[in-house]
Amino acid sequence: MIGKTLAAGAAAVLGAAEPARKVAMSRAVAARWRRGEIEMGRAVAPARPARPERPLLRPPRDMPKRRNFGSPAGRIALLHALAHIEFNAIDLAWDLVARFSNAGLPRAFFDDWVAVASEEAGHFCLLSRRLEMLESFYGALPAHDGLWEAAATAHDLVARLAVVPLVLEARGLDVTPEMIRRLERAGDCDSAAILDRIYQDEIGHVAAGLRWFEFACRARGDDPVAAFHANVRQYFTGALKPPFNRAARDQAGIAPAYYETLACAAAPF
Ligand SMILES: [Fe+2]
Ligand SMILES: [Fe+2]
Missing domain, CATH: 1.20.1440 (de novo design (two linked rop proteins))
Structure with a gap:
């Protein structure tokens, strides 16, 4: 169930914890909005989006600052950190859609942020597939x-x-x-x-x-x-x-x- 309106769909994506589900729902809501199948609607954005059990979240000061790109482990750490940024970016875009659904903004505002959300989902997929090719995965390391x-x-x-x-x-x-x-x-x-x-x-x-x-x-x-x-x-x-x-x-x-x-x-x- 992804919601009967764009705003409800955005709130549903924010409530999805598992990365694969968040991505699939992002794509489905974006496609329905683009095709004109759902109305704007209104929703309340959750205070924090749902998160999967992994990656474990650590305070920023505990994260490594410098990475050695010459080693596979260093590159995996970089790609993992970037995948985590993109995972958050999916939610930040949907949060804009849900949170400001009742702000009287033009349709073009929502068109833009739905397009951004869908691109962030694409970025997350590119990075998580690359991690898998390097025999790792999103969630294998702690994140910020x-x-x-x-x-x-x-x-x-x-x-x-x-x-x-x-x-x-x-x-x-x-x-x-x-x-x-x-x-x-x-x-x-x-x-x-x-x-x-x-x-x-x-x-x-x-x-x-x-x-x-x-x-x-x-x-x-x-x-x-x-x-x-x-x-x-x-x-x-x-x-x-x-x-x-x-x-x-x-x-x-x-x-x-x-x-x-x-x-x-x-x-x-
Ligand atoms: Fe972005
Ligand atoms: Fe991005």
Whole structure:
């Protein structure tokens, strides 16, 4: 049962713990929405999405910081960490759909986040299949328990979009090209190709984040750049880390005025 409306379907995906089920339900709800078979509806998003028994979740400080890409174990650790990020990204996209189902947003908002949710499910599948080819699987290692904290901004669409697509996913654009180069240098071109595919899609996720962030700011009469700065300072701990991937950020439409002063203002000394 995946719900009679998009909002109910989104809430049902959030309530699915097992990865295979979360992915299958994501695809089914997205397909029904695209075909016009379900109405928008309304739903209440759960405070936290359901999680499988594995991976075991550990505090971020207990997670390894540096990985040796030259060893299969190091690459498995990287792919596992990325699969976990994508697993959370599936829920973050559906959470936007369910949580803001009663906010009077245009249909195009839901079209965008349903498309993002479905791409995140695809990313998770690419990474978990790759882990299996390397004789591991998602759940084999412990994973970071801090990712759902981004949803602390759940009360406010502007805050949520500032932190999730415009800080966290934009950060992904900054760091992924170097990971791709390191995987290629280690001879793991199959994993590199998966990261490249994800990277291309993530440019679109940042672009969607920016589009709806600016829409929501303008609806309130707020200047988007000033609102971004205020929300990041309030809800994101730490500075934005340079170097920024200016080319990818430009492609997503996010101007340097959004991020450069935040990096400088809070640079470590
Ligand atoms: Fe993704
Ligand atoms: Fe994404």
